[in-house]
Amino acid sequence: MKNLNLSLAADEVLMLVGPTGCGKTTILQALAGLVPISEGQIELDNWISTSGRAVPPEKRNVGMVFQDFALFPHLTVEQNVCFHLSNTKLADHWLQLLGLDAFRRAKPGRLSGGQKQRVALARTLAHEPAFVLLDEPLSNLDAALKDSLRWDIREALKSAGIPAIWVTHDQEEALSVGDRVGILNGGVLEQLDTPEKCFSEPTSRFVAGFLGEASFLPGDLHQDQVATVLGPAPGIPINGAAGGVDLLLRPDDLSLMPSTEGNGVIDWVRYEGCSRLYAVRIAGGTQLRVRTSHELQVRRGDRVQMAITTTHPLAAFPREA
Structure with a gap:
């Protein structure tokens, strides 16, 4: 990545898009502490991670939602959401809000793809992360399900008041769900602005063509x-x-x-x-x-x-x- 500089508002959903290999997932991994940064810093309210002084992932209070759900197959939905939680009140809240109450005793193998992703999101939000990273969370779902679930995820994040960075290959998803959109190309953030601004006033021909038919x-x-x-x-x-x-x-x-x-x-x-x-x-x-x-x-x-x-x-x- 080159000269990447961004910050998140208190409950902002930032979408990152770009072609394969442009650096989207690398940014998430760096924010989560899974890969080191060579220069600059990543800062939250109570910690600063630099190239010389990295904060380990378990100290960052970052929630992650993956495209493959990453659920424990031998645990029930309730056990997955409550994993490592001492107070399960928030888990109950998110199970109900995300429509999972009837599946508390079910194992992941009995769930649809959309239900599994709701479980993964409920587990993340129940742990009260400082911010959430979503790595193409809908890429394994069919088109009809994507359209409804993207809004459920956005509304859950807004309800929790938790900022999020959401990586996607789907330009329509990025434009419709994000408060802001960042377009990456070859490790460079070419534009970072509202969806409307990026679509109607792209700063380069690449952005113009990537966000829609041009x-x-x-x-x-x-x-x-x-x-x-x-x-x-x-x-x-x-x-x-x-x-x-x-x-x-x-x-x-x-x-x-x-x-x-x-x-x-x-x-x-x-x-x-x-x-x-x-x-x-x-x-x-x-x-x-x-x-x-x-x-x-x-x-x-x-x-x-x-x-x-x-x-x-x-x-x-x-x-x-």
Whole structure:
């Protein structure tokens, strides 16, 4: 990791995202005391860990939730949650709050993946950690379960008033659950901000592409307006952009209508259930992606009319050579 500097608010949920090998899990391991740091420091209210004076994991009061649940298979749900607890009142509280009361006597082998992750979370929160580290806690669950459980975990953390750092590969999960999002690339924290800011005003093309489908349309920026072949659009200059720019367009920033005299040709189409995603080639060779209702059907090779429909300012990057 290089020049990593961040702090957590009292009950903040910070999401960390980035490609495989970018350093997400290494950060969690360093915070937990499982790997040493070469420089700098990690500080909590009652301890400071440095490269020369490391605080061991058992002294840090850090809770960890893993993707593989890490439950004791020979113990019941209640025994797992109460493990090493002298006062079980908090364990009872979290068993009830997380919907596990009916499974107190069950062994982990009888539970679903979502129930196992709730047990792991209940165990962590029952020990009253100073902060919680979550390492891709939903990656082993099916998509439908992920959608509900992510909110259950967030609400449990907020209810406990415990800050958390949550590592995920799921950009949608990061944007919807996090109070802030950190995007890592090659050991560097490229951006750390609110989900809205990271998505709408990314500080680099990497962040723009990593957080969602990104297309770039050449244009000219003058007085917060970008002139393009698809018409004008409001723009926000990124990294000092001026004059010739590349305008960041998401699939929802565009409209598409069939037209024999249109300004674009369909390269490909993907059916998504309630929507369709189209790749459209416009004059000059630029390919743009646009998402429409599933009811609109055009085929590869059809000519269509494209337009920029968004009213919010779009990120304008310095034009690439």
